[in-house]
Amino acid sequence: MNAPLRLAVFDMDGTLMDSQDFIVEAMTRAFVDMGLDVPARSEILSIVGLSLFEAISRLKPNLPEDRVSAASQKYKDMFIKLRAERGGEASAPLYPGARQALEDLHKRDEVLLGVATGKAMRGVDHAFKAHDLAGFFVTKQTADLHPSKPHPSMLLSCLSDTGAVKENAVMIGDTSFDIEMGRAAGFRTLGVTWGYHSESALRTAGADILISDFADVVAALDELWSVSA
Structure with missing residues (x-):
């Protein structure tokens, strides 16, 4: 009897990639350029994973919607500029052990991998190219195509793309x-x-x-999948 499909969906920023310096610098430049007070680093990092409009709305709850939209575009512009200055997404490294975990999971025929991220698709494509990740993932869902997390839309699309069922699926973030x-x-x-x-x-x-080391990802996933079996 064939093993059922197992689906593991990874967040990117803060889970696979250490992109905090990129994000904080781009947000800081955007706010300075618009004459807005810059939030503390911890505040900026607290909204990572949300869609950009939602993230800036939380950072600046009294900012009118048109200014939130302008700040969102300014952040994108600054991020693109930073990417050019620093040599692309390769300057935001994968966390130690990330590639090995992906390789180990990818070798298993019953396991499918996906990403669900607050990045836009353009950013995901840049990151995949910089770190040679595209071959690992069969589904990628981004904030420019879905409602912001924690809405389940991205994960429901992962299920649709792969044919896996939610009982055999795990979100890692x-x-x-x-x-x-x-x-x-x-x-x-x-x-x-x-x-x-x-x-x-x-x-x-x-x-x-909860785990604190990428070396524990595969074992933790197996534990969760065994519960759902």
């Missing part, structure tokens, strides 16, 4: 938005503590398992 999205879609959830939200925030969001 570093923020409460990832965990809440996973739970909303009926996925198991794996929280990673090396990213942008605290361990307590991940627990409060309802993560089924």
